[in-house]
Amino acid sequence: MNTAIDLLVPVGSLDAYIQAVQRVPLLSLEEEQSLARRLREHNDLGAARHLVLSHLRFVVRVARGYLGYGLPHGDLIQEGNIGLMKAVKRFDAAQGVRLVSFAVHWVRAEIHEFILKNWRIVKVATTKAQRKLFFNLRSAKQRSGWMNPQEVEVIAQDLGVDAKTVLLMEERMSAHDQAFDGVMEDGDDSAAPVNYLADRRFEPTRQLEAMEEGVDGVQQLSQALACLDARSRDIVASRWLQEPKLTLQELAKKHLVSAERIRQIEHKAFGTLRQSLGGDWVRLLPSA
Numbered sequence: 070m071n072t073a074i075d076l077l078v079p080v081g082s083l084d085a086y087i088q089a090v091q092r093v094p095l096l097s098l099e100e101e102q103s104l105a106r107r108l109r110e111h112n113d114l115g116a117a118r119h120l121v122l123s124h125l126r127f128v129v130r131v132a133r134g135y136l137g138y139g140l141p142h143g144d145l146i147q148e149g150n151i152g153l154m155k156a157v158k159r160f161d162a163a164q165g166v167r168l169v170s171f172a173v174h175w176v177r178a179e180i181h182e183f184i185l186k187n188w189r190i191v192k193v194a195t196t197k198a199q200r201k202l203f204f205n206l207r208s209a210k211q212r213s214g215w216m217n218p219q220e221v222e223v224i225a226q227d228l229g230v231d232a233k234t235v236l237l238m239e240e241r242m243s244a245h246d247q248a249f250d251g252v253m254e255d256g257d258d259s260a261a262p263v264n265y266l267a268d269r270r271f272e273p274t275r276q277l278e279a280m281e282e283g284v285d286g287v288q289q290l291s292q293a294l295a296c297l298d299a300r301s302r303d304i305v306a307s308r309w310l311q312e313p314k315l316t317l318q319e320l321a322k323k324h325l326v327s328a329e330r331i332r333q334i335e336h337k338a339f340g341t342l343r344q345s346l347g348g349d350w351v352r353l354l355p356s357a
C-alpha cells in the first residue's frame with residue numbers, strides 16, 4: 070500500500086505519473102473481491118481508493134489508443150480516470166467479472182465524450198448513432214488512408230449505414246475550425262466570422278430608434294382608442310390591453326348585454342382602430 074500512497078506526492082510530469090502508476094501492484098482476484106465487498110457493504114473509501122489506484126495503469130493504456138485525435142495524452146488519461154472512478158462506485162464483485170472488464174466501458178465512455186466535445190469547436194456528432202459512426206469511421210479511415218467511392222460503399226456496408234451518411238460524417242471530420250477574428254489566407258479579414266456574426270441588437274442607435282418607435286406607437290394607440298365610445302374602449306382594453314384579460318361572458322355581465330353583443334362591439338371597434346392606425350398596426354391587431 071505504500072506505493073499507492075506515494076502517488077499523493079506531485080510527480081512533476083506525465084512521464085513520471087505513468088511510471089508511478091506502473092509501480093502500483095496489481096490486485097489478485099481475492100484482493101479485488103475483498104476490497105469491492107468492503108466498499109459495497111461498508112462504504113469503505115480506503116477500499117475504493119485502493120481499487121482505483123491499482124487500475125490507473127489500465128486507464129493509461131486505454132487513453133494511449135486515442136492519441137490520434139490530437140488531444141493531450143494527460144487530458145485523455147484524466148477523463149479516463151473519471152470513468153474508472155464511476156466504474157468502481159458501481160462495481161459488484163458478486164457478478165463474477167473482474168473490475169478491469171467492467172471498467173473498460175466507463176473509461177472509454179468518458180474519453181469518447183471528451184473527444185466529441187473538444188475535437189472540433191462545432192460538434193461533429195450529437196446523436197448516439199452519429200457518435201458510433203464517428204469513432205468507427207475514424208478507425209476505418211486509418212486503415213484505408215483515403216476514401217474513393219468504392220471504399221465509401223465498403224465502409225457503409227461494414228457500419229450498417231448508407232453511403233450518404235458516411236460522406237456527411239467524413240465531411241464534418243475533414244472540416245477545419247476557422248478563427249473567429251482570424252485573417253484569411255489571402256490576407257483579407259473581411260470574411261472572418263467576427264464581421265458578420267456580430268450581434269447588433271444592442272447598439273445605442275438601434276436601441277434609441279426602438280424606444281422612439283415604441284413611444285410613437287403608444288401615442289398612436291392612445292389616440293385611436295380615444296376615437297371609440299366609452300363602452301367599446303373598455304371592451305377592447307379589458308380583452309386585449311390588461312392582465313388578467315376578461316372573457317366575453319365577464320364583459321357581458323359587466324355591461325348587461327349578451328356575450329354575442331360584446332363580440333359584435335369588439336369587431337366593430339377593431340374596424341375603427343384599423344382605419345385610425347393603419348400601417349404595421351393593422352397586422353398586429355387581433356381578428357375579432
